[in-house]
Amino acid sequence: MPLPFLTADRPFDATTDDVALPFDDHDNWRRPYRPGPWRVAAAALLLLLASFILITAMIIAFAGALPGAAACLTAAVLAIAASLRMLRMGAWVSRHGVRRVGLLRTGTTPWDRITAVRTVQQPVRWLGLPRTVQGQALVLVLRQGEPLPLLTDHNADFLSRAEAFARAADAVEVWGDEYRTD
Numbered sequence: 001m002p003l004p005f006l007t008a009d010r011p012f013d014a015t016t017d018d019v020a021l022p023f024d025d026h027d028n029w030r031r032p033y034r035p036g037p038w039r040v041a042a043a044a045l046l047l048l049l050a051s052f053i054l055i056t057a058m059i060i061a062f063a064g065a066l067p068g069a070a071a072c073l074t075a076a077v078l079a080i081a082a083s084l085r086m087l088r089m090g091a092w093v094s095r096h097g098v099r100r101v102g103l104l105r106t107g108t109t110p111w112d113r114i115t116a117v118r119t120v121q122q123p124v125r126w127l128g129l130p131r132t133v134q135g136q137a138l139v140l141v142l143r144q145g146e147p148l149p150l151l152t153d154h155n156a157d158f159l160s161r162a163e164a165f166a167r168a169a170d171a172v173e174v175w176g177d178e179y180r181t182d
Contacts, residue, residue, distance in 0.1 A: 026095040032171035033164060035087055036157035038127065043083040050079035090157060091138075091150050091168075093175040098140060100150060109140060109148065116141040117150075117176035119169050124152035127159060138169040 057072035085103055092099040097110040117140055124135040135154045139147040151158065151168060158165040 029092040029094045029099055031090050031092050032175070033090070033157065033168035035090065036155075036159065036161060036164070038159055039086060039089065039156040042156065043086045046079050046083035046086065050076045050083070053079060091172060093172055095179055097179075098150060098172070098176075100148075109142070111176065111179040112181050113143055114140050114176065114180055115143055117173045117180070119173075120147075124149070124154050126154045127156055136165065136169075138165075138172060 053072050053076040057069045057076060060072055061069035082103070089101050089103060092101060095111075097108050098114070099106060099108045117138065119136055119138050121134070122137050123132040124137050125131070126133050133154055135152055137149045137153075138151040139149050141147050150172065151165065153159075153162060153165040158168070
């Protein structure tokens with residue numbers, strides 16, 4: 001079963017002579033990078049926990065306590081939904097703009113509201129925790145308002161993967177150069 005949200009259609013390769021955006025349909029939302037090992041490991045552990053909760057629900061149901069089994073089943077479904085959402089988190093691009101997918105919230109910024117997409121050195125959150133470290137961030141400079149951080153080199157996708165962050169930032173900048181109106 002193909003899982004299109006786990007991989008990009010084709011990795012970004014600046015050495016090829018074909019089009020800068022190597023996708024046939026630019027209207028579909030694409031993540032220009034693969035989920036990092038930290039994000040995949042956390043989702044896998046959450047799915048493992050959900051399997052144990054499902055086994056517990058089955059045992060409780062066979063014992064005859066249906067309200068307890070229903071509570072365990074609900075907890076397992078929530079854990080599975082959270083792990084799938086965790087795999088979907090990140091930055092997505094299309095002809096329409098940039099979409100930031102979070103665990104609980106998704107926001108889309110159209111290209112016509114963005115004046116620049118650039119990589120800057122700034123304090124960034126380490127794995128999304130309150131602790132900050134000095135790192136790189138890909139920010140969207142908006143026509144009105146403060147710059148919006150899109151990706152950081154210390155999040156769950158790019159921790160200890162500087163080359164992957166550079167490729168992803170370059171890919172988003174190429175999408176921005178293609179569709180941004182100045």
